Amino acid sequence: MWNYEKMLQYPIKIKNANPKLAKFILTQYGGPNGELGASLRYLSQRYTMPFDEAKGVLSDIGTEELGHLEMVGTIVHQLTRNLTPEEVKRQGFGEYYVDHGLGIYPQDAGGTPWSAASMASSGDVIADLQEDLAAEQKARAVYDNILRLADDPDVREPIKFLREREVVHFQRFGEVLRKAQDMQGKRKFF
C-alpha cells in the first residue's frame, strides 16, 4: 500500500502564469515519456522480477515517479492559474481549455491522451530493464527540450531537479541489469 505525504519532493512556487509553456510541460504528466507512464511501467513490471534488487528498485523508483507526477501536475497548475479568456486565446491554450478548462489531464503536448501503448510489461527481466533504461533517457531528453524552451527560473529549477533524478534512476536500473546479466552468465534460471 502507499501512504501520502502532504508535501512536494521539491518545492514549486511559480509567480507568473504561462499557459503556452504549461502545454509543453504537460507531456511529462501524460505523454509517452512522462511520469504517469513511468510509474505504471515500473510498478507493473515488478511482479515478475526474479531477484530482490530488481523488485526493490522497481518498487522504489515507481513510487518516486508518483511524486514526480505530482510535481509536474503542480507546475502545470501553477502556470495556468487565474487565466482570463483573453490570455487563454492569446497564448494558444484555447484547444486545451475548451475540453479541460484549467483541469489537469494526462496528455502529450500535441493533445494525444495518455496511452498504455507507450509502455511495456513483458514478463522478461532483460526486456523490461532495457525498456526502463531507454525510458529514463527519453524522459531526460524531454526535460532537456523543456529546459531549452523555458526561461522562467521558477520553472527551470524543479525541471532541472526532475531531469537529474532520471539520470540517477538510469544508474540504478543499469546496476540491476548488470546483475541480471551476471546471473544469466552463471546459467541461473529465472
Next chain:
Amino acid sequence: MIVSRTALQNELRELEFTLKDLNLYLDTHPTDLSALTEYNTTSNKRDVAKTHYEKLYGLMEIGSNEEQPRWDWISTAWPWEERANEVDTGSSETCRIGAADGRTAGEVGDMAGKGIYAEAVLEGVEL
C-alpha cells in the same frame, strides 16, 4: 531551533530526499555498511524533524504519532498550492535539497555509483 514553516519543511525535504536517494542506492548495494549507517542516521533525524513540524503545523502524513486536537488535515496547504511552497526570504531561492553537508541533488545521487551509465549522460547537453 528552526521554527518557520518553510524552513522546517525544507529541512524535512532535504532529509527525505537523502533518505530516498540512499534507499535507491542501498537497493543495488545492500551490503554497503557506510551507506546503511548514513541511512539510519538520516532516518532518525527525519523522525525528529517530522515530529517537530507536525507539532507546530499539522499532519504531514495520516497516522503520525502526533495527537490531533482538531482535524486540520484538509485545511493546511495542499502541495500544489503556492502557499504550500513559500520560499524563505533572505535564503537561497532554491531548496538546498541534498545531504546536510550541502551536496547537490546530483552529487548525492552519484555518491557511490560512478558507473558507466551515469557518466555518459551527465556529459550530455549544454543547458
